[in-house]
Amino acid sequence: MARSDEAKGANLAQRLAATRALTLDLAAPLSDADATIQPHPDASPAKWHLAHTTWFFETFILRDFVPRYRLYDERWPYLFNSYYDGEGERHARPRRGMLSRPSLDEVRQWRAQVDEALQAALPNLPPEALTLVELGIHHEQQHQELFLTDILATFAENPLEPAYAKLDPAPCHAVEPLGWIDGCEGLLDIGAPKSGFAFDCERPRHQTLLHAHRIANRCVTNGEWMQFVEDGGYRTPTLWLSEGWDWLKREAIDRPLYWHEDGTHFTLAGRREIDRAAPVAHVSYYEADAYARWAGARLPTEAEWEAAFASADPNLGHQLDHAGAVLPRPGGGPYGDVWQWTGSAFLPYPGFKPEEGTVGEYNGKFMIGQMVLKGASCATSRGHSRASYRNFFPPAARWQFTGVRLAKDA
Numbered sequence: 001m002a003r004s005d006e007a008k009g010a011n012l013a014q015r016l017a018a019t020r021a022l023t024l025d026l027a028a029p030l031s032d033a034d035a036t037i038q039p040h041p042d043a044s045p046a047k048w049h050l051a052h053t054t055w056f057f058e059t060f061i062l063r064d065f066v067p068r069y070r071l072y073d074e075r076w077p078y079l080f081n082s083y084y085d086g087e088g089e090r091h092a093r094p095r096r097g098m099l100s101r102p103s104l105d106e107v108r109q110w111r112a113q114v115d116e117a118l119q120a121a122l123p124n125l126p127p128e129a130l131t132l133v134e135l136g137i138h139h140e141q142q143h144q145e146l147f148l149t150d151i152l153a154t155f156a157e158n159p160l161e162p163a164y165a166k167l168d169p170a171p172c173h174a175v176e177p178l179g180w181i182d183g184c185e186g187l188l189d190i191g192a193p194k195s196g197f198a199f200d201c202e203r204p205r206h207q208t209l210l211h212a213h214r215i216a217n218r219c220v221t222n223g224e225w226m227q228f229v230e231d232g233g234y235r236t237p238t239l240w241l242s243e244g245w246d247w248l249k250r251e252a253i254d255r256p257l258y259w260h261e262d263g264t265h266f267t268l269a270g271r272r273e274i275d276r277a278a279p280v281a282h283v284s285y286y287e288a289d290a291y292a293r294w295a296g297a298r299l300p301t302e303a304e305w306e307a308a309f310a311s312a313d314p315n316l317g318h319q320l321d322h323a324g325a326v327l328p329r330p331g332g333g334p335y336g337d338v339w340q341w342t343g344s345a346f347l348p349y350p351g352f353k354p355e356e357g358t359v360g361e362y363n364g365k366f367m368i369g370q371m372v373l374k375g376a377s378c379a380t381s382r383g384h385s386r387a388s389y390r391n392f393f394p395p396a397a398r399w400q401f402t403g404v405r406l407a408k409d410a
C-alpha cells in the first residue's frame with residue numbers, strides 16, 4: 001500500500017471510530033424504555049437508529065466484502081433494514097416502536113462487535129468497499145441528526161416534559177437587522193464536483209440559469225414569526241397553498257411545532273422561554289411558504305441558495321460537535337441552527353445516475369413529493385454538510401430543525 005493510501009486508510013478508520021462513538025454518546029442519557037418508544041410513524045426509536053446504522057455496515061461491508069463473516073444474528077436484518085427493497089422483506093416502519101427486544105444493551109453489544117470487525121477489516125478492503133465505508137459514515141451522521149429530532153419528539157409526548165440533556169450556555173446576540181444580498185444572475189454551475197464525497201443526488205454538477213433576485217442575510221427569527229401569528233397568519237387562507245391550508249385545518253395547526261401559547265416551547269433541554277432573536281424552527285414547507293407570502297417575499301430556489309453560500313465555509317456555524325442537547329441560537333451563519341426550506345422540488349439533476357447496487361436506493365427513489373432544504377442545523381454533525389448538499393422532506397414535515405430564509409425577485 002502506498003504511503004498516501006495508508007494515511008487515507010488511517011484517517012477513514014479514525015473518522016469511522018469517532019462517528020460510531022458519537023452515536024453511542026448520544027444514547028448515553030437514555031433508558032431502554034426511552035430508546036424503544038416511537039413517537040410517530042415518521043420518527044424512529046433511538047434504539048432503532050443505533051441498530052440500523054450498524055445493519056448498514058454489517059450488510060454492505062462485512063457481509064459483502066469480508067470472507068467467512070457471520071452475521072451477529074440472522075434475524076435482525078429483517079428488523080433493521082430501513083427501505084432497501086434489494087435487501088428483501090422488512091419490519092413495517094410504523095411498527096418500529098414495538099421492538100422491546102433486542103434490548104438496548106444487546107444492540108450496544110452488536111455495535112461493539114461490528115465496530116471491531118470493521119476496524120480489523122479496513123486495511124484489506126478493496127476501494128469499492130472503502131467508498132461504502134465513507135457512505136456509511138455520512139449515513140450514520142444523518143441518523144445522528146434524526147436521533148436527536150426523534151428523541152425530542154419522544155419526550156414531547158410525555159406530560160412530565162423530561163429534558164434529554166443540558167444545553168451549553170448561549171452566547172448573547174442581538175438580532176441582526178434583516179438585509180438583502182444581491183444574488184448571482186445568469187448561467188452558473190451548481191452541484192457537487194466529481195471528486196470528494198457527495199451523495200449521488202448532488203451530481204452531476206451542471207449549468208443552471210438564475211434570474212435577478214435577492215436573498216436574505218439571515219433566517220427568519222422567532223420574534224418575526226410571533227408577528228406572523230399575531231397578524232392572523234394561520235387564519236388567512238389567501239396566504240396559503242391550497243394543500244397547505246387543507247393540512248392546517250385538518251391538523252389544527254396554529255403555531256410552530258413544540259410552541260406553547262404562553263411564550264414557551266419544548267426543547268431537548270425541557271420547556272424554555274422562546275428566544276425571539278433565534279431562528280424559528282420546526283415549521284413545515286407549507287408554513288415557510290405562507291410566511292414568505294405574508295412578508296412580501298418568497299423562498300429561495302435551491303440554486304439561488306447554493307450560489308449565494310457556495311463560498312461560505314460549511315464547517316462554520318452552530319452545528320453538532322458533541323453529544324448533548326441542541327437548540328437554534330441567534331447569530332449563526334448559513335450553515336447551522338436550522339435547515340432552510342427552498343421552493344425547489346427534490347428532482348434528479350440532468351444526467352443523474354444512482355449509485356451502483358442496492359445503495360442506489362439511497363436517494364433516487366425519493367424524488368417525488370419532497371422539497372429541498374439547504375444549509376445545516378444545530379443537530380447536524382459538523383463536517384457533514386456542504387454547499388451542494390440536498391436535504392429533503394415532504395412539505396408537511398416539521399419535526400426536524402427546519403426554518404426559513406427569504407428571497408425575492410430583484
Ligand SMILES: [Fe+2]
Pocket residue numbers: 052082139143
Ligand atoms: Fe438509514
